[in-house]
Amino acid sequence: DRLRKIPGPVLARWTPLWLGYQARMGRRYLAVDEAHKAFLDIVVGPPCANIHMQKYGPVVRITPTHVSVAHPDAVAMIYGHSPAFNKSEFYDAFVAETPSVFSTTDRKDHSAKRRIVSQAFSYRALEQFTPFIHNNIVNFVGQLDSMCDTGRSIDILKWLHFLTFDVLADLAFGEPLGMLASGTSLVSVQRSDGTMKKEDAIALVEEREHLSAVLGIHPWFPFLARIIPDRFFWSGHESSNALTDFAQRNVSKRLTSGAYRENILEKLIAAHKCDGQVDPETIKELVAATVTLLTAGFDTTGSSVAALIYLVKTHPLVHRKLNIELEAVIDRQEIPNHRQVKDLPYLQAVIEEGLRHYAIMATGLPRLVPEGGVEFFGQQIPAGTEVSVPAFTIQHAESIWGDPEVFRPERWLESSEQHKYLSRYLLAFGKGPRTCLGKNLAYMEIQLILATVILRYDVELESEHLESTEGFVHKPEHVMVKLFRKV
Numbered sequence: 001d002r003l004r005k006i007p008g009p010v011l012a013r014w015t016p017l018w019l020g021y022q023a024r025m026g027r028r029y030l031a032v033d034e035a036h037k038a039f040l041d042i043v044v045g046p047p048c049a050n051i052h053m054q055k056y057g058p059v060v061r062i063t064p065t066h067v068s069v070a071h072p073d074a075v076a077m078i079y080g081h082s083p084a085f086n087k088s089e090f091y092d093a094f095v096a097e098t099p100s101v102f103s104t105t106d107r108k109d110h111s112a113k114r115r116i117v118s119q120a121f122s123y124r125a126l127e128q129f130t131p132f133i134h135n136n137i138v139n140f141v142g143q144l145d146s147m148c149d150t151g152r153s154i155d156i157l158k159w160l161h162f163l164t165f166d167v168l169a170d171l172a173f174g175e176p177l178g179m180l181a182s183g184t185s186l187v188s189v190q191r192s193d194g195t196m197k198k199e200d201a202i203a204l205v206e207e208r209e210h211l212s213a214v215l216g217i218h219p220w221f222p223f224l225a226r227i228i229p230d231r232f233f234w235s236g237h238e239s240s241n242a243l244t245d246f247a248q249r250n251v252s253k254r255l256t257s258g259a260y261r262e263n264i265l266e267k268l269i270a271a272h273k274c275d276g277q278v279d280p281e282t283i284k285e286l287v288a289a290t291v292t293l294l295t296a297g298f299d300t301t302g303s304s305v306a307a308l309i310y311l312v313k314t315h316p317l318v319h320r321k322l323n324i325e326l327e328a329v330i331d332r333q334e335i336p337n338h339r340q341v342k343d344l345p346y347l348q349a350v351i352e353e354g355l356r357h358y359a360i361m362a363t364g365l366p367r368l369v370p371e372g373g374v375e376f377f378g379q380q381i382p383a384g385t386e387v388s389v390p391a392f393t394i395q396h397a398e399s400i401w402g403d404p405e406v407f408r409p410e411r412w413l414e415s416s417e418q419h420k421y422l423s424r425y426l427l428a429f430g431k432g433p434r435t436c437l438g439k440n441l442a443y444m445e446i447q448l449i450l451a452t453v454i455l456r457y458d459v460e461l462e463s464e465h466l467e468s469t470e471g472f473v474h475k476p477e478h479v480m481v482k483l484f485r486k487v
């Protein structure tokens with residue numbers, strides 16, 4: 001056991017079940033954060049022992065073969081461009097049909113796929129998509145307006161998910177799924193046996209993501225899952241298959257109809273140069289890419305906006321400053337356009353601070369130690385060990401942020417050097433060669449939606465307490481509000 005000197009929860013040293021259980025219960029990032037703190041207590045000892053105080057035990061074992069490294073320097077070491085720390089087998093659990101740009105662990109395969117998918121996400125491409133985002137926001141406010149001033153509580157998270165899902169389906173397949181219009185996430189899915197079934201598309205994605213985040217922890221887990229009598233596992237498998245069928249149907253529909261509309265699928269088809277002559281392998285690639293876009297893009301964005309609304313509303317001074325900035329350039333009754341919101345410094349600072357404080361991506365993204373092994377802060381880690389930097393822990397490290405528990409957008413505005421320094425430790429979109437491809441799209445959506453909600457409504461939170469859970473991403477369970485239209 002070459003990792004035996006590395007501290008960690010007793011069970012975690014012997015079995016991956018400890019981390020698997022935490023992930024199943026939706027609290028993996030918290031358990032890892034607590035483990036770093038607990039082992040610090042042991043390292044630091046009683047106050048009378050004159051040992052250098054540091055906030056966290058930086059190197060902690062979270063499975064027999066996975067080491068979590070909570071140190072600012074580890075970010076560049078593990079997620080930087082060289083030496084290469086490839087993605088680990090954790091990502092095999094996210095594969096649908098064939099590895100996608102997100103789930104592939106092979107470096108060459110990744111470069112080829114990233115080159116193709118990134119064409120759909122250039123800033124110019126995104127500019128062409130703004131009318132689709134705008135139209136969906138119009139539908140969103142149409143629905144919210146009808147619920148205003150009624151005294152009724154609504155779960156704004158649910159409506160944000162309808163919005164971000166409709167935007168993505170619109171961008172990915174060229175048609176929204178009509179969630180906003182119908183007020184439900186039920187969609188018709190043609191299963192591989194040809195039957196049609198109504199499925200809850202949001203639940204499909206959430207269950208698939210959570211299941212993958214648990215099964216990816218150890219190669220045995222997919223086998224164990226077949227014998228554990230927990231609905232979570234079989235329902236997650238069902239959801240995963242249904243989602244693939246759904247993407248398959250939409251891709252086939254476009255390929256057989258030949259109808260062209262400006263969207264991401266068209267850009268992928270163009271990049272594969274496969275219009276008219278489509279081989280089964282390319283269809284698999286297109287299905288894998290579209291499943292990835294749906295799963296990577298809607299929950300992350302919708303849940304981020306929900307968490308931001310909550311944070312802004314629980315910080316009246318921030319709310320006031322943001323409102324003043326927005327009202328100086330946009331009429332209250334207007335739906336803003338991207339040009340109006342993209343360079344607003346306080347809005348940008350609120351978003352960055354919200355992504356940091358709430359930590360929508362809270363967990364450590366696993367990578368493999370390359371040949372030759374590495375040394376982390378005095379600990380030798382052999383090649384092939386899984387390592388990760390726990391995002392929540394880093395985004396709440398006192399040594400970086402000073403007052404990490406305070407939601408303070410102003411920290412991002414102090415100076416450009418300070419901004420550059422802090423950005424290094426904001427892990428919301430990952431870092432290095434596997435950084436998020438949808439970051440520009442996500443920022444665009446978050447800026448537009450947050451600005452719209454803050455400008456247009458007085459939002460009354462039903463509770464000052466936010467219940468959250470973690471699938472692959474960390475997200476609120478509900479955000480119950482009453483809405484009043486500003487006059």
Ligand code: HEM
Nearest residue numbers: 101102296297300301361365428429430434436437438442
């Ligand atoms: C607030 C919203 C979002 C957050 C917080 C977020 C976060 C992330 C993170 C942390 C990664 C790295 C994952 C890893 O290394 O395992 C990632 C990768 C990725 N994201 Fe996002 N994402 C967001 C929105 C989107 C959107 C809107 C899309 C596209 C529709 C998207 C597409 C992707 C893709 C394709 C990858 C894989 C990139 C690669 O491996 O080369 N994301 N995202």
